[in-house]
Amino acid sequence: MGKIAFVFPGQGTQYSGMGLDLFRGSPAACKIFHLADQIRPGTSSQCFSGSDEDLAQTHIAQPCLFAVELAAAAAAVEAGISPSAVAGFSLGEIAALTFSGAVSFEEGFKMVCLRGELMRDDAEKCDASMVAVLKLDAGTVEHLCSLYKYVYPVNYNCPGQISVSGERAELEDFIKSVKAAGGRAVPLRVGGGFHSPFMASAAVRFGEALKDVCFCSPKIPLYSNYTASLYADDFISSLSMQICSPVRWRDIVTDMIQNGFDTFIELGPGKTLCGFIERTDSSVRVLNVEDCESLIRTLEEAARC
Secondary structure, X not given: OOEEEEEEOOOOOOOOOOOHHHHHHOHHHHHHHHHHXXXXXXXXXXXXXXXXXXXXXXXXXXXXXXXXXXXXXXXXXXXXXXXXXXXXXXOHHHHHHHHOOOOOHHHXXXXXXXXXXXXXXXXXXXXXXXXXEEOOOXXXXXXXXXXXXXXXXXXXXXXXXXXXXXXXXXXXXXXXXXXXXXXXXXXXXXXXXXXXXXXXXXXXXXXXXXXXXXXXXXXXXXXXXXXXXXXXXXXXXHHHHHHOOOEOHHHHHHHHHHOOEEEEEEEOOOOHHHHHHHHHOOOOEEEEEOXXXXXXXXXXHHOOX
């Protein structure tokens, strides 16, 4: 029999109303939102009724997503689903870290709030954005990026899809280069050029702040975006460098599958990671929990293991 992995999505998946159904239907999820509001008043209100404009802001999106993702995980555990490993994409790694028991909920939530603020600050220093490049292999995307001074391959999502960060002026020409090479570039709903040198200052400042955090050994295996391997005791370097370095999601998923994971459950809004995982290996099962309906559906599917 295979194993179940919990995976937590990153920024760009947020939407107004996320988490409300879980708040109403799951006592465990409701508790998570109350805890979040105690630390950062108004978090649940922003999740449930915040405008799309507000939720697009990095310093708001990140703590809100963290709360929804941990609430979804709490509802899943409450319903009897337990993972054998966890991983998160970008900010989702902080949710995975917290779920694993490496930090307390309070520490994890404060970390993600600070992370969002620092990344917003760096984003405001330059006019940069991100696009997802489709239908081209990694080598081709890397070559096209090398033709520009401030364009970087940053998120290796799945076969045929890599996210790129770059200065807006150069991205316009880069998009034309992608089209000429037979690919397609899709703008992403993010507030800056994340996981690139544009975030170098945020990475340094975040690393300094993490020196005051009390980390514990994860209670279940936890994957690092920065190394694409399991965490050892490298929390500060992995979490800080992740901000200005590529997310190696495809490598993480491949490693999990090679180690016997055949069921992946995405916790939080949307099914972005489900799509990445399916395109990496269509033989595995991908499920999600973002509301009570999807929780019930996932419970039924998980019972068939």
